[in-house]
Amino acid sequence: xxxxxxxxxxxxxxxxxxxxxxxxxxxxxxxxxxxxxxxxxxxxxxxxxxxxxxxxxxxxxxxxxxxxxxxxxxxxxxx
Ligand SMILES: [Zn+2]
Ligand SMILES: [Zn+2]
Ligand SMILES: [Zn+2]
Numbered sequence: 523x524x525x526x527x528x529x530x531x532x533x534x535x536x537x538x539x540x541x542x543x544x545x546x547x548x549x550x551x552x553x554x555x556x557x558x559x560x561x562x563x564x565x566x567x568x569x570x571x572x573x574x575x576x577x578x579x580x581x582x583x584x585x586x587x588x589x590x591x592x593x594x595x596x597x598x599x600x601x
Pocket of ligand 2: 571
């Protein structure tokens with residue numbers, strides 16, 4: 523089922539979280555209203571096709587480093 527994925531990287535060394543753009547995960551089924559394979563001229567769409575989107579999924583990988591901001595700050599203060 524099609525759904526959104528909310529992506530946020532957790533950086534372990536500084537504790538910051540960086541939100542990334544949401545990703546739309548699609549199911550690829552022709553009988554799903556949100557799929558790229560769905561026929562835009564679909565007749566009787568309400569009867570024949572899936573009309574609901576799945577619950578958004580959270581994706582929060584824990585990354586064992588500093589966030590890009592802190593890396594930039596550390597590089598700037600090193601000079
Ligand atoms: Zn779908
Ligand atoms: Zn349809
Ligand atoms: Zn940071």
